[in-house]
Amino acid sequence: MSEFHALVPAAGFGARMGIEVPKQYLDLAGQPMIWHAISTLCACPDIKTVYVVLAPDDEYFSQYDWSHCEGKLAPLYCGGATRAESVANGLLAAELEPDDWVLVHDAARPCLTQHLLSRMISELRDDPVGGILAVPVADTLKRADAQQRIACTEPREGLWQAQTPQMFRAGLLAGALAHCKTVTDEASAIEAMGLQPKLVASDSSNFKVTYPHDIVLAELLLKHKNN
Ligand code: CTP
Ligand code: MG
Numbered sequence: 058m059s060e061f062h063a064l065v066p067a068a069g070f071g072a073r074m075g076i077e078v079p080k081q082y083l084d085l086a087g088q089p090m091i092w093h094a095i096s097t098l099c100a101c102p103d104i105k106t107v108y109v110v111l112a113p114d115d116e117y118f119s120q121y122d123w124s125h126c127e128g129k130l131a132p133l134y135c136g137g138a139t140r141a142e143s144v145a146n147g148l149l150a151a152e153l154e155p156d157d158w159v160l161v162h163d164a165a166r167p168c169l170t171q172h173l174l175s176r177m178i179s180e181l182r183d184d185p186v187g188g189i190l191a192v193p194v195a196d197t198l199k200r201a202d203a204q205q206r207i208a209c210t211e212p213r214e215g216l217w218q219a220q221t222p223q224m225f226r227a228g229l230l231a232g233a234l235a236h237c238k239t240v241t242d243e244a245s246a247i248e249a250m251g252l253q254p255k256l257v258a259s260d261s262s263n264f265k266v267t268y269p270h271d272i273v274l275a276e277l278l279l280k281h282k283n284n
Contacts, residue, residue: 059156060105061178063098063222066143067091067164068112068136073267080266081164082117086279089121090266093167093279099126101174104160110147112136144243145234148227155228158182161243162222165266168278169222177224177257187225188255189244190263191217217256219244220263225254 071080081091091109098107108131111118115134123130135146144161153159160177162169173190181188198211223243225233233246240246244254266275 059154059158059226061103061158061160062151062153062227063101063104063107063160063162064144064147064151065091065095065098065107065109065162065164066136066140066147067109067118068115068143069140069165071165074269076269079112079117083266083272085167085266085272086276089117090167090275091118091164092121094162094164094169095123095130096125097169097171097174098160098162099129101171101178103175103178105129106131106151108133108147108151109164110136110143139238141234141238141240141246145231145238148231148234151227153227155226157227158187158224159227159230160222160224161230163265166221166263167266167275168262168264168282170262170282173259173263174222177222180257181224181255184255186247186252186254187223187229188257189223189242190220190259191256192220192259192261193217195261220259220265223254 067081074080082089098104107129111132111134113134118132133147133150135150136143137146177190194213194216198213200208200211202208219242230243233250237246237249247254262278
């Protein structure tokens with residue numbers, strides 16, 4: 058029977074956060090940002106291993122206490138120059154069975170809940186392609202011109218914002234990423250193979266911490282988190 062594994066790309070610098078420490082190690086509600094997503098993934102009974110793809114020279118990860126992860130945690134010091142490269146390197150190093158499911162989740166999405174995780178696994182475990190958590194676009198969309206004035210209003214019908222986890226068979230994903238090095242998420246690589254990943258409805262609480270002002274909201278959500 059195929060197993061479920063998580064893979065957490067965590068080899069970025071967090072340039073848009075504008076601080077010296079990589080953003081995944083910023084303190085968030087008393088723990089480094091990366092601790093929250095890893096702890097949620099490790100607590101999921103379906104998930105066997107949580108691979109964390111770190112920069113080869115990462116000096117932070119090993120300084121924290123990971124004893125609550127019950128031997129599920131596998132750090133891999135093989136991060137690359139882009140997120141796609143980090144994921145591809147991690148998949149190679151993890152040596153998963155081609156039919157195993159892998160849930161790729163950003164270290165920078167600390168507010169993932171057990172509820173969303175189990176919804177995703179139960180909706181996709183028998184799917185022929187796999188899929189991603191995503192949210193239907195709620196705001197009205199404007200296209201800007203070169204002067205940052207509104208050129209037009211774009212219809213938002215049928216538009217979704219992609220989140221993570223993104224869940225695919227390990228063999229399919231490794232093959233897709235080998236052909237497609239410039240993508241910003243795993244689904245794009247699968248789409249480039251002519252396949253159609255499923256959209257699993259999520260909510261905006263699973264947002265990506267990118268800019269300094271995202272920290273306040275993430276802390277607020279984490280303090281009230283009850284899965
Ligand atoms: N990531 C990675 N390897 C890279 C770049 C990014 O593993 N070479 C990871 C980040 O650590 C993060 C996730 O991919 O967990 C999502 O990327 P993003 O939010 O863009 O993080 P950064 O690339 O670190 O931030 P920025 O783009 O602002 O520099
Ligand atoms: Mg980035």
